[in-house]
Amino acid sequence: MLAYTLKRTVVAFLILVVVSALTFSLSHLSADPALTIGGEQASDEDIEAIRKLYGFDRPVYEQYFSWLGRALAGDFGESYHYKQPVVEMISERIGRTMLLGTLAILFALIVSIPLGTLAAMRPNSLLDRFALLIAVFGQALPTFWFALMMIIVLGVWWRWLPISGHDQWLNYVMPTIALGYYATPALMRLTRAGMIEVLGSDYIRTARAKGLPPFVVLFKHALRNAIIPVVALAAVWFGFMLGGSIVIETIFNLKGIGWLSYDALLRSDLPVVQAIVLIFASFYVVLTLAADLLNAYLDPRISVR
């Protein structure tokens, strides 16, 4: 188990190095950041001076390793546009994105687990078909369009909810639904499949046979086992949701790091983009690593393979 954990951690770290190297070269090979920093009025000498100052005249791999060295020490450089340390800009806003992501995944779980359980109780019933229909429709609904439609109906026509900002909890209601519903089809299908399998097992038959009330069997015996893979999948989805937060935060003007990455890309503010890519990738890697290790702990056969 220790060897497995160690191996997986090293691989996870390597993945992050490759991801950051790819994004770094992508952004540095194509555009000239010196032109962005200098602006339109900058003379050729100014541009040359900026290149020297930021080290853009050095080979890309050299620039990358010096960036990586500083990033490992927690220094992501300074924003080209705002002339503010990137770490400060991110730490000011990351809380909102984390809150939004957590609320969204909770919303997804609260909708999908009961729906999946109900559907599994009576496979092929009307309710099951209804749940499946919701899943099929949900998967096809473009997130950002759903968000826009909610703004029009709930925000503009009925005036129930505020349509932009992040100062009160009401601001989070629509973004949470818009971001969270997209994960529900996958989580619901997994809950349903897991529950159908568990409900057919021997210990459930035993529990029923000894006369336990149906809801005790369902929630205490069956759901407890069926829910483990669902939670693991939810952890991975949380990583995906951070990526989805870019569109949602931009639409609702909720200034988290998703919004920040959009703003930074509009201004070609590479250090900010670079840092956010690494944060999103780290989240994904850490969450999948945790899910894998949890699985290996629950099923020791995995770590031997």
Place this chain on the structure above:
Amino acid sequence: MTDTTTSSPLGLRTQQTAEEILEPSPFSKLRKRIFKNYSFLFGAVVLIFIIAMALLAPVFEALGWIHDPYDQELARRLQNPFWHEKKVDEAHLLGTDKVGRDYLSRLIYGSQISLLIGFSTMLISGFIGTVLGVTAGYFGGRVDMVVNFIINTRLAMPVFLVAMAAVVAFGASLTVVILVLGLFLWDRFAVVMRSITQQARDLDYVKAARALGCSTPHIIVREIFPNVLSSLTVVATVEMANAILLEAALSFLGFGVQAPTPSWGLMLNEGREYMFFSAWMLALPGACLFMLVLAINMFGDGLRDVTLERER
């Protein structure tokens, strides 16, 4: 009923039963399954309709049924669609946008962009993913380890953010969007192809081909590939839908297809400033997007059910 079967202890049957002889042909069985699978039927009909619209758009335009999607007419800007209670312009069934372009024509031409992005992305990513997945699954060992690392690296990259960054770096255009999405959306292909190839590698007839001394490329192309084909088509539909949604989101944020191209995502972007008074400007392109993706997903789901039952 006369049963002429003589089963040997090994279960090898030497003669067909009367039921088997009278059984409908595989083709008519398949046809029955298709017509009983409403999800597949719905998906196929809607998809064919949208593809037909996309292909016939220039014909409709030549016949004068729809307008030129690029034709601006400022005097007739922001006309309402036909169901609106206010005065409507008969010439523009679904109204006009902020520079007076016919909304219906732009919606119809928009299907071309979505389908083009969906198909091209699917071809590029399908090729990359299948090559990686089949290689990893067939050879196993170190090759598998390397491919697995590549897949995990790709999964760790926040696609949307990196795609936006790539569009900024290389300039926004249809080609860049297709290439970027094609180079990113191969992960599911690789994962699925890898696991199916692993299973197929140990099938008896593949072993037999190896024992006969067939070359590795021959085994992969002739023996393994037919096995993965049905899963490949299902993954392809999923990824096509995915690519269409991503392009729309990119274009909506201004990091995708650029004006004046009629892309549904871009139309949503342009309609945003009119959301308070003309909600239909947002409702229509989004509804088209929803229908197209729904049709592709239902077609894919149905295809899986129809083909899987045949294999059973």
